[in-house]
Amino acid sequence: MNNDIFTGRLVRLSAEEPETYAENFSRWWQDSEYGRLLDMAPARLFSPKRTKEWLEKELEKDPPPVRMFGIRTLEGDNLIGFVDLSGMTPHGDAFVGIGVGEREYWGRGYGSEAMSLVLRFAFTELGLHRVSLMVFGYNLRAIRAYKKAGFKHEGRMREMIWRNNERTDALLMGVLGEEWLAQFGGAPEGK
Amino acid sequence: MNLNQSLYLGERTRLTRIELESDPAALAAWTKDAALLRSLGEEVARPLSVWDVKKRLEKVEKEMDEGDTLYYFHIRPREGNTLLGWGKIYWILWASQIGNLELAIAPSEQGKGYGSDAMGLLLRIAFRELNLHRVAVSLPSYNLPGIALAQKFGFRQEVCRREVYLRDGKHWDDLSFGLLNAEWSANHE
Numbered sequence A: 001m002n003n004d005i006f007t008g009r010l011v012r013l014s015a016e017e018p019e020t021y022a023e024n025f026s027r028w029w030q031d032s033e034y035g036r037l038l039d040m041a042p043a044r045l046f047s048p049k050r051t052k053e054w055l056e057k058e059l060e061k062d063p064p065p066v067r068m069f070g071i072r073t074l075e076g077d078n079l080i081g082f083v084d085l086s087g088m089t090p091h092g093d094a095f096v097g098i099g100v101g102e103r104e105y106w107g108r109g110y111g112s113e114a115m116s117l118v119l120r121f122a123f124t125e126l127g128l129h130r131v132s133l134m135v136f137g138y139n140l141r142a143i144r145a146y147k148k149a150g151f152k153h154e155g156r157m158r159e160m161i162w163r164n165n166e167r168t169d170a171l172l173m174g175v176l177g178e179e180w181l182a183q184f185g186g187a188p189e190g191k
Numbered sequence B: 001m002n003l004n005q006s007l008y009l010g011e012r013t014r015l016t017r018i019e020l021e022s023d024p025a026a027l028a029a030w031t032k033d034a035a036l037l038r039s040l041g042e043e044v045a046r047p048l049s050v051w052d053v054k055k056r057l058e059k060v061e062k063e064m065d066e067g068d069t070l071y072y073f074h075i076r077p078r079e080g081n082t083l084l085g086w087g088k089i090y091w092i093l094w095a096s097q098i099g100n101l102e103l104a105i106a107p108s109e110q111g112k113g114y115g116s117d118a119m120g121l122l123l124r125i126a127f128r129e130l131n132l133h134r135v136a137v138s139l140p141s142y143n144l145p146g147i148a149l150a151q152k153f154g155f156r157q158e159v160c161r162r163e164v165y166l167r168d169g170k171h172w173d174d175l176s177f178g179l180l181n182a183e184w185s186a187n188h189e
């Protein structure tokens, strides 16, 4: 059995204290582009207090309904983002959400590796059957990153998002455990 | 503007409030077999007690009283007070003017035209009162009557999430359908 499942070549999945998540989430959301890529709801600036209270309530449930990880660089041990699995069903499906909040790390392979690591956790430890995600039509970088991590296109909800006076579709993507294991053999790309 | 035409009154059904005294028993009786809950989605089908159902309905009322993202109705015949089913418009996101729709008719009352009538009322509320830009429904791929009903009202299949449901030892897809206000309006006045 390979137990070294949380570490890749660039990043590792970490556990962070609720106040660390809260402070960093609040800071990342100051970047409105980040918020508008991540969430369909209008971008807004939540207080760290609210985020911390919400997180503590979720994370103290056992097992936690939201599986939340920090993304830390191996070099320098910087916290650059988060990735989480939520909405787990009794049928073995869950939705994944990811955000690299430190934008100087965008487009350099960190996000797709973190995604690969969380899929490895989903399929080799959690025993999920599949993982789903929603991404906005204008987020081409994310769509590319998810394809690299093994996701397939499953559909397009038309005109879901109204932003900057434009209507944009939302894309649904999914990956089955058996597909992922066949493609990556239980280890994400390169490891 | 014709405000005489009630939003809640169809040709065969009415959309009404929850009756907390009498409705829980009717709803609980529908969970004696798994058909209804299985037809809707991922929730594990199991017999629910009257108390279970009452607690849920109280939560629904609270959510409706305190928020503005859920519109939930109990469907009854145009004449009479029997409970036929429920319909809801939920997960409304006002900034994008979008929402989801769910409709359920008691197994013993299916196939009598109540579902179509109630669907017409729900869509009229969604598009002519809530002003939603689009409405989505999602259904397990084995729910053929539900899929046919959505398609009859012009919903187009947009998404097929593969193998989302595990039931009877088999995996089934989750299909999601979308209807735009403009598409619905093209067939309504």
Ligand SMILES: CC(C)(COP(=O)(O)OP(=O)(O)OC[C@H]1O[C@@H](n2cnc3c(N)ncnc32)[C@H](O)[C@@H]1OP(=O)(O)O)[C@@H](O)C(=O)NCCC(=O)NCCS
Pocket: A034, A037, A038, A039, A081, A098, A099, A100, A101, A105, A106, A107, A108, A109, A110, A111, A112, A113, A134, A135, A136, A139, A140, A141, A142, A144, A145, A148
């Ligand atoms: C989405 C996100 C997690 C992806 O992580 P990342 O580290 O930036 O992505 P990667 O570098 O691993 O992969 C991005 C890929 O898209 C490509 N890319 C970058 N910018 C692009 C653009 N504007 N258009 C198309 N492709 C683009 C990159 O070249 C790379 O592909 P390649 O390896 O084939 O060259 C990260 O960008 C992020 O957090 N963005 C902000 C929040 C967000 O969008 N969250 C996701 C919401 S669903």
